Amino acid sequence: MTYRLFGCLFFSLIVCLGVLLLPSTPAQAAIDSYVARYLHVTEPIDLEVSDRETRSFSPEEISQGKQSFSQSCQTCHVGGSTISFPEVSLSLEKLKGAMPSRDNINGLVAYMRKPMTYDGSEETYWCREVPESWLTQAQVENLAAFILTAAKKAPGWGTETF
Template sequence: MAFYSSAAAGTWLKRTLAAMAAIAVVLLQTPLALADGINADVKRYLTPDGPAEVKLDAQGNSARYSGEALTRGRDLFMENCAYCHANGLTLPLPPISLTLADLAGATPPRDNINGFVTYLREPMTYDGSEPSDWCRQVPESWLARPELEELAAFTLSAAEKVPGWGSVPSNR
């Protein structure tokens, strides 16, 4: 004696297969997005035409960063910075964000790789007058210089190219 009809079994099978397909898409999405070692958002916004050119120092020199390097920088940002700097905002100190204008307005400027890394090694207040308690110091034992450069390159590239980076969305 059957507890359900063959039509019900067919419906159950279709729903089960559809659910399994949906789960497979979700599970496979991340590896596919990183199949070439580049995060999908990094590829879309930061490196759609190849490596990103990022300001290296106050003299205007620049360095090129691949999608892979910016993906590593993004991962470091997400692991270490996003809690206080979601989408380029500065949650503990909202008037100062991670926009290029705000980074350039700091003393010394943080709108370049060297200035940004220097700040992370020894955080100072926005006007540069004293050590800052708002951002934690990142010693070499925690992140090596190349890692900090990739984190800085991601942040500066996002500030330049990601729509809405460092700004609060309006309700309009």
């Protein structure tokens, strides 16, 4: 009995030491597997902030944007499609065609802060407004970065055949 208890304690100690001695990469842990595998973002990428400006977004920022998307947007925008209005998806083509254009960070952030109809003629209540009290400017920019990256790189994003 004593040998069995000693053996269990010794085995537990070895397992704990092994876990403690494993090399850790905290930056890698913060990168969402979908972002790395399907969006192929493992290094910082440049995205258009406006027509004249780009900004670098890290894989961690894109992953944080994906997390915000999963928590707040995915109910209506499964795979980049729009359940309530299938003809207006989050595909890059549709984002470019909106008025004003939503194919850059500033355009998407402006839309999320004050949702407008696709033609920009009036406010819409189909998409919920994202106030600063809900997502900070950095968080909403990361969300926009995820959407734009997915629109450019994810197979089937914003189509009916995802």
